[in-house]
Amino acid sequence: MKEILKKLFLILLAVFFIGYLLVTAVLDLTNKKDIHTINADGAVEILEVEHSINGLIPVGKDHYYLGIDEETMDACYIKASKGWYKKNFDETGHAKISGGLDITSLSKEVSDFDVEQELINRSYAYEGVNYIISPDHCLVLSYKIDAIMKLALLAFSVVLVVTGYILFKDDKTMSRISAKIFLVAMIADLVLLLRVIM
Secondary structure (H helix, E strand, C coil): CHHHHHHHHHHHHHHHHHHHHHHHHHHHHHCCCCEEEEEECEEEEEEEEEEEECCCEEEEEEEEEEEECCCCCEEEEEEECHHHHHHHECCCCEECCCCCEEEEEEEEECCCHHHHHHHHHHHCCCCCCEECCCCCEEEECCHHHHHHHHHHHHHHHHHHHHHHHHHHHCHHHCCHHHHHHHHHHHHHHHHHHHHHHC
């Protein structure tokens, strides 16, 4: 009975893992109704969020910017890298391109509750601004790369499971080198998973 429950749990875990990666990636890539565009004459960093495992191992940072069209006062939050901001805006927050920067991307709800509340609270500080999307949403500039990473991770994980099954099916045929390579691949897979879900 315990063996059946264990197998059932593993099957459910695999279905959830495959479903999450596949469905979220495909939905993001095919979602056209939540694509929005803003012409940003200026932008300012609103929030920087550092992600870590147990508060010890850093696994990346998220940067949230407020982009504003100074003519219409349309605005929205933008989730993008520090490099993107430096490339497109100067030290004063003005667009380097004359006439402003056209930004078109997928609008997504901020998944972290604390970050969402902080962005909503900070949105009240800017009077006369017309938010083209709700302040609990932001334009995610990396949505295509994130979706492709999810699909790549799914493919890599499937290959890893099949390889692991072949290697560990018969302990006598598995060499130490094969075991070490498999362990390194497993760690890489987990790191990629953390990068994708955070």
